[in-house]
Amino acid sequence: MSEGDNPRRKVTSFDVAERAGVSRAAVSRTFTPNASVSPETREKVHKAAKELGYRVNYLARSLINRRSDLVGVVAAGMDNPFRSQQIHEIAKALVGRNFRPILLPADEAESVNRMMDQLLHYNVSGVLVTSDAPPTALCEEFAAHAVPIVLINKGDAIPHVDRVISDDETAGRIAAQTLLEAGATRLAVICGAEVSYTARRRQEAFLATCRKLGASAQALPVVINDYGNGFAAAAAAADFDGLFCVNDYMAFGVIDGLRAAGRDIGKIRIVGHDDIPQAAWAAYDLTTLRQPCDIQAEQAVELLMGRMDAPRMAERTEFTPVTVVRRATA
Amino acid sequence: MSEGDNPRRKVTSFDVAERAGVSRAAVSRTFTPNASVSPETREKVHKAAKELGYRVNYLARSLINRRSDLVGVVAAGMDNPFRSQQIHEIAKALVGRNFRPILLPADEAESVNRMMDQLLHYNVSGVLVTSDAPPTALCEEFAAHAVPIVLINKGDAIPHVDRVISDDETAGRIAAQTLLEAGATRLAVICGAEVSYTARRRQEAFLATCRKLGASAQALPVVINDYGNGFAAAAAAADFDGLFCVNDYMAFGVIDGLRAAGRDIGKIRIVGHDDIPQAAWAAYDLTTLRQPCDIQAEQAVELLMGRMDAPRMAERTEFTPVTVVRRATA
DNA sequence: GATGCCATTGTACACGTGTGCAATGCCTGC
DNA sequence: GCAGGCATTGCACACGTGTACAATGGCATC
Numbered sequence: 070m071s072e073g074d075n076p077r078r079k080v081t082s083f084d085v086a087e088r089a090g091v092s093r094a095a096v097s098r099t100f101t102p103n104a105s106v107s108p109e110t111r112e113k114v115h116k117a118a119k120e121l122g123y124r125v126n127y128l129a130r131s132l133i134n135r136r137s138d139l140v141g142v143v144a145a146g147m148d149n150p151f152r153s154q155q156i157h158e159i160a161k162a163l164v165g166r167n168f169r170p171i172l173l174p175a176d177e178a179e180s181v182n183r184m185m186d187q188l189l190h191y192n193v194s195g196v197l198v199t200s201d202a203p204p205t206a207l208c209e210e211f212a213a214h215a216v217p218i219v220l221i222n223k224g225d226a227i228p229h230v231d232r233v234i235s236d237d238e239t240a241g242r243i244a245a246q247t248l249l250e251a252g253a254t255r256l257a258v259i260c261g262a263e264v265s266y267t268a269r270r271r272q273e274a275f276l277a278t279c280r281k282l283g284a285s286a287q288a289l290p291v292v293i294n295d296y297g298n299g300f301a302a303a304a305a306a307a308d309f310d311g312l313f314c315v316n317d318y319m320a321f322g323v324i325d326g327l328r329a330a331g332r333d334i335g336k337i338r339i340v341g342h343d344d345i346p347q348a349a350w351a352a353y354d355l356t357t358l359r360q361p362c363d364i365q366a367e368q369a370v371e372l373l374m375g376r377m378d379a380p381r382m383a384e385r386t387e388f389t390p391v392t393v394v395r396r397a398t399a
Numbered sequence: 400m401s402e403g404d405n406p407r408r409k410v411t412s413f414d415v416a417e418r419a420g421v422s423r424a425a426v427s428r429t430f431t432p433n434a435s436v437s438p439e440t441r442e443k444v445h446k447a448a449k450e451l452g453y454r455v456n457y458l459a460r461s462l463i464n465r466r467s468d469l470v471g472v473v474a475a476g477m478d479n480p481f482r483s484q485q486i487h488e489i490a491k492a493l494v495g496r497n498f499r500p501i502l503l504p505a506d507e508a509e510s511v512n513r514m515m516d517q518l519l520h521y522n523v524s525g526v527l528v529t530s531d532a533p534p535t536a537l538c539e540e541f542a543a544h545a546v547p548i549v550l551i552n553k554g555d556a557i558p559h560v561d562r563v564i565s566d567d568e569t570a571g572r573i574a575a576q577t578l579l580e581a582g583a584t585r586l587a588v589i590c591g592a593e594v595s596y597t598a599r600r601r602q603e604a605f606l607a608t609c610r611k612l613g614a615s616a617q618a619l620p621v622v623i624n625d626y627g628n629g630f631a632a633a634a635a636a637a638d639f640d641g642l643f644c645v646n647d648y649m650a651f652g653v654i655d656g657l658r659a660a661g662r663d664i665g666k667i668r669i670v671g672h673d674d675i676p677q678a679a680w681a682a683y684d685l686t687t688l689r690q691p692c693d694i695q696a697e698q699a700v701e702l703l704m705g706r707m708d709a710p711r712m713a714e715r716t717e718f719t720p721v722t723v724v725r726r727a728t729a
Numbered sequence: 730g731a732t733g734c735c736a737t738t739g740t741a742c743a744c745g746t747g748t749g750c751a752a753t754g755c756c757t758g759c
Numbered sequence: 760g761c762a763g764g765c766a767t768t769g770c771a772c773a774c775g776t777g778t779a780c781a782a783t784g785g786c787a788t789c
Contacts, residue, residue, distance in 0.1 A: 079465075079522070079544070081775055092739050097777055104778090107737060122540060127520040128458045128467060129775035132744045135409075137458060142502070148676060153483035160502045164514075169521065172472070172490045172502040184494075190457040191499065192409070210452060214409070296680065325681035346478060350626065351655035352682040411745055422769050427747055434748090435767060459745035462774045731789085738783075744776085753768075759761085 080121045089117035100125045131192075140168045140373070141188040145176045145200030149295065149318045151343040151362070152199065155221070158366035159197055166370060168194065175200045182207060189214065195373040198223060202266075217376035219369045222267040231372040232386045233365055235267055240358045240391045241274025244313040244340045247356065249284055251338040251399045253311025256286040259302050259323060260315045261294040268294055268315040271342060275313050296322035303327045310337050311399075317341040317348045317357055324353055324398075339398040354397035365389040410451045419447035430455050461522075470498045470703070471518040475506045475530030479625065479648045481673040481692070482529065485551070488696035489527055496700060498524065505530040512537060519544065525703040528553060532596075547706035549699045552597040561702040562716045563695055565597050570688045570721045571604025574643040574670045577686065579614055581668040581729045583641025586616040589632050589653060590645045591624040598624055598645040601672060605643050626652035633657045640667050641729075647671040647678045647687055654683055654728075669728040684727035695719040 086093040091110055098104035099114040106114075117123075131137040140163050146152045156172065163170045171193065173184040178201045185203055188196055189210070195217040202224035211218050212229040220232045248256055256279055260272040272288060279286035289305050291298040294315055299322025306312055306323060307330065314320035320341035327334060341348060344359035368387045376382060416423040421440055428434035429444040436444075447453075461467040470493050476482045486502065493500045501523065503514040508531045515533055518526055519540070525547040532554035541548050542559040550562045578586055586609055590602040602618060609616035619635050621628040624645055629652025636642055636653060637660065644650035650671035657664060671678060674689035698717045706712060 079775085083775085093776090094739060094778080095737090097775095098738090101777070105737060110737080122543065124516075124519045126462075126522060126775055128461050128522065129744090130777070131458050132456075132462065132746090132775080133777045135744080139501075147483060147487045150480055150483070153477060153480070153487070156502075157477045157483070157504060160504045164503060169517070170502045171469075172486075172500045173494060174487060174490050186454075187499070189454045192456060192458065213452065296676070300681070321680065321682070329681050346626070347677070350651065351630070351659050352651070409745085413745085423746090424748080424769060425767090427745095428768090431747070437767060440767080456745055459774090460747070462745080462776090463747045465774080733788085734786085736783105736785085738781105740779105740781085742777105742779090746774085747772105749772090750770090751768105752770100753766105755764105755766085757762105757764080759763105 079126075080123045081126075082123070084121055085114060085117045085123045088121060089113040135192075136194050136377075137192055138168050139191055139193045140170055141173060141185070141191075141193045141196040142170045143173050143175050143181060143184050143196065143198045143200050143203075145174065145181075147174070149316070150345045150347060151316065151318065151360070154345065155199060155362045155366070158363045159199075159369065162363075162366040162370045166374070168370075170197075185211070189216070192216070194377060195219070197221060197369055197373065202227075212380070215380040217373050217380065219372045219376075221365065221369055222265070224266050226384060226386070228384060229376075229381065230384050231376060232384070233369045233372065234270075234386060234388055235360050235365070236388045236391045237267055237270035238274045240342060240360075241271045241276075241313075242278045243358060243391070243393050244271070244342070245275050245278035245282065245284070245286070247340050247393060247395075247399050248311035248313065248338050249282065251311070253309075253338045253399075254285065255309045256284055256311040256313070257289050257306060257309040258286065258313040258315065259289045259291060259299065259306065259319065261292060261298070262290045264293055265315070268342075271313075271315050291319070294319045296325075299323040300326035300329075303330060303332075307332065312337065312339045314339065314341050317343045317345045317355060320355055320357070321347065321353055324355070334398070341398075344394050348394070349396070356396045356399035357394050359392050359394050360389060361392075409456075410453045411456075412453070414451055415444060415447045415453045418451060419443040465522075466524050466707075467522055468498050469521055469523045470500055471503060471515070471521075471523045471526040472500045473503050473505050473511060473514050473526065473528045473530050473533075475504065475511075477504070479646070480675045480677060481646065481648065481690070484675065485529060485692045485696070488693045489529075489699065492693075492696040492700045496704070498700075500527075515541075519546070522546070524707060525549070527551060527699055527703065532557075542710070545710040547703050547710065549702045549706075551695065551699055552595070554596050556714060556716070558714060559706075559711065560714050561706060562714070563699045563702065564600075564716060564718055565690050565695070566718045566721045567597055567600035568604045570672060570690075571601045571606075571643075572608045573688060573721070573723050574601070574672070575605050575608040575612065575614070575616070577670055577723060577725075577729050578641035578643065578668050579612065581641070583639075583668045583729075584615065585639045586614055586641040586643070587619050587636060587639040588616065588643040588645065589619045589621060589629065589636065589649065591622060591628070592620045594623055595645070598672075601643075601645050621649070624649045626655075629653040630656035630659075633660060633662075637662065642667065642669045644669065644671050647673045647675045647685060650685055650687070651677065651683055654685070664728070671728075674724050678724070679726070686726045686729035687724050689722045689724050690719060691722075 303326025
């Protein structure tokens with residue numbers, strides 16, 4: 070019944086050593102950078118390894134090296150294209166530096182704990198968090214285990230926990246300026262009440278700028294910054310001619326909601342945030358603030374690597390630059 | 400300079416055993432399901448473990464257990480919201496069954512090889528592929544190592560490689576019927592020429608159904624099934640009144656392209672495929688064929704687990720059911 | 730030719746865990 | 760009281776790898 074091909078044991082460095090006629094240590098050294106092996110030995114080992122289909126077992130290696138090169142990526146809100154693009158860029162950045170991302174979806178706040186607990190079992194080399202920020206106690210446990218954590222666009226400072234945060238001050242300011250320059254006089258910002266740390270900072274910066282410039286501005290709170298809430302918020306937005314939506318995903322809802330209510334989009338200025346691909350689509354053609362998540366991913370991984378070398382270092386915060394992308398809506 | 404908190408060694412089962420006053424084997428058994436430990440011992444171990452902050456090292460465990468519970472997820476095309484939703488669902492399904500997904504972005508066909516090669520080093524418990532299908536030779540190597548592979552919506556049959564495929568026959572047929580029922584008389588299908596296996600199957604089923612029903616139908620080839628190509632294809636679509644776009648992502652481009660050309664969308668019937676969230680947005684309100692990627696993810700993980708138990712089993716193919724979602728465009 | 734240096738090699742231990750095996754002790758049934 | 764069964768425990772080995780240490784040998788220098 071079987072193909073006669075016995076379910077052959079996993080091929081190990083012993084097998085390679087035997088076939089190549091060298092010691093097992095020589096095999097190990099061949100696959101270890103900067104180890105001392107003669108060219109002839111290396112050649113023999115490579116030949117034998119290829120013939121046997123040998124691959125170094127990284128998990129066994131991690132045991133002795135005390136580094137797994139696995140990095141936990143705790144993510145949430147992937148229905149927003151920005152978030153999925155973000156984790157895509159993070160994965161690329163990690164893989165590019167020879168780390169392996171373990172993707173852990175954590176849509177409920179409570180599941181963040183469970184996911185991060187799991188990560189401690191895999192003694193990961195680090196953790197990137199784009200979901201809700203983990204509680205301080207948990208972060209301290211990671212610090213005690215010398216596992217670096219980097220939070221992306223999340224919460225307040227936690228000892229030994231680095232952060233990458235979009236430049237929300239600039240974003241809020243430019244949003245206000247752009248709307249005013251476009252001729253808006255009655256401004257409003259639409260933003261979720263509790264959820265997103267970075268979105269609230271944008272809102273505050275926006276309102277502060279308006280105050281400083283003596284412009285009329287109001288906050289229109291919603292529950293979450295998504296399409297549905299944006300659509301619903303359009304009703305309340307009818308009295309304004311300049312809208313700052315704290316992310317593009319919600320801005321599309323606002324635009325569709327305004328259109329559904331029969332408003333002329335040409336007469337109302339709208340600025341979004343993130344510059345997700347859909348913002349460039351003809352149906353929206355949305356003026357927005359570009360948050361370059363490729364750069365942001367690089368920053369995060371860079372911080373992670375820095376902390377691997379110096380776990381007890383004081384926490385650092387890196388800001389991701391924001392630029393305006395002018396399109397039809399402002 | 401340091402906080403006096405010595406960078407304490409990783410706490411191991413030895414430490415827990417010592418503190419609890421039991422043997423290390425007792426500790427191991429406490430954390431192994433179905434192992435024989437007395438309630439008192441278990442209690443003592445749990446107490447000591449909690450005090451020390453001990454966690455079982457899964458990587459060390461995997462060495463002896465020969466199963467890492469890591470599963471490689473090779474993904475591509477995450478700019479399409481369907482693909483990102485797909486990997487989100489896959490990740491959830493895996494985590495729900497106590498596997499950990501390693502996310503490997505492989506946008507170029509060549510990088511699929513590199514990524515999957517990496518996976519062999521981490522001796523993963525399995526691999527899910529949603530990017531380009533890996534070459535047969537590589538798949539056979541995985542089979543030789545008894546590593547299950549499941550391809551999702553990809554390529555032709557490969558020995559010992561299971562597949563989950565969307566029910567493209569039904570999709571193509573329903574697309575044709577829906578357009579005809581809506582009153583279309585000159586039909587066309589827009590589809591990428593080489594890229595997607597499943598998309599081409601949809602196209603063929605669509606054309607076959609049209610032939611059978613005696614309806615006029617034509618294929619409009621594009622390069623890739625994305626927004627930009629859809630937008631460009633709108634020019635060629637001007638002569639038809641019934642369009643089947645093989646995915647929603649491209650359908651949006653077609654719609655925007657038609658609008659930009661001044662065509663009245665109300666007079667042209669359009670059917671997409673996937674039912675991504677954006678299809679329900681007011682700007683598009685697209686009639687489409689729902690490909691339930693949560694169910695699909697379950698199917699894929701189920702196949703994976705089945706093959707873990709029986710690696711040499713003949714390959715199986717599972718089909719994901721498709722249902723029509725009627726909205727404004729047809 | 731003797732000496733010192735250096736590259737290379739093999740031996741042996743370490744990493745943190747699961748489990749077969751034999752030993753122990755308790756309990757049940759006669 | 761005694762045999763037998765059963766749950767529990769500890770010892771020791773295994774998993775696959777990296778590397779410190781000592782040993783070896785080649786080569787250049789005196």
